[in-house]
Amino acid sequence: MHLLYLAVAVVFEITVAIAASKAEGFTNRRWTLITLVSGAIATFFLSKALLTFDVGVGYALWTSVAGVGITVLGALLFSQRLDWRKGLGIAVVITGVVGLQLSGAA
Numbered sequence: 001m002h003l004l005y006l007a008v009a010v011v012f013e014i015t016v017a018i019a020a021s022k023a024e025g026f027t028n029r030r031w032t033l034i035t036l037v038s039g040a041i042a043t044f045f046l047s048k049a050l051l052t053f054d055v056g057v058g059y060a061l062w063t064s065v066a067g068v069g070i071t072v073l074g075a076l077l078f079s080q081r082l083d084w085r086k087g088l089g090i091a092v093v094i095t096g097v098v099g100l101q102l103s104g105a106a
Contacts, residue, residue, distance in 0.1 A: 002052035005045045006061060012042035013066035014073065057100050064093045 015038040023031035050058045068090050075082035 005049035009045035014069045
């Protein structure tokens with residue numbers, strides 16, 4: 001169940017990043033509200049996941065998987081550039097996440 005909580009937290013953290021980019025410095029009320037509500041939901045589910053994960057491992061997984069998701073979605077949805085350096089960074093992050101999972105930390 002902890003992986004499901006973490007997955008939900010990641011989805012809402014990705015939503016936070018996308019909504020925050022559209023909130024125009026919190027001047028756009030609709031996107032500001034989406035940012036804040038998504039952030040609260042992401043934090044709630046992260047806290048549920050951290051009942052099982054070590055805090056450092058859980059937080060590292062949450063931020064790194066969300067970061068990869070945001071980078072990939074930025075390229076797919078917003079025509080942001082995804083070059084070989086970003087691809088290499090994503091590969092390194094994924095390797096780190098797999099390493100954390102294989103360490104038996106969860």
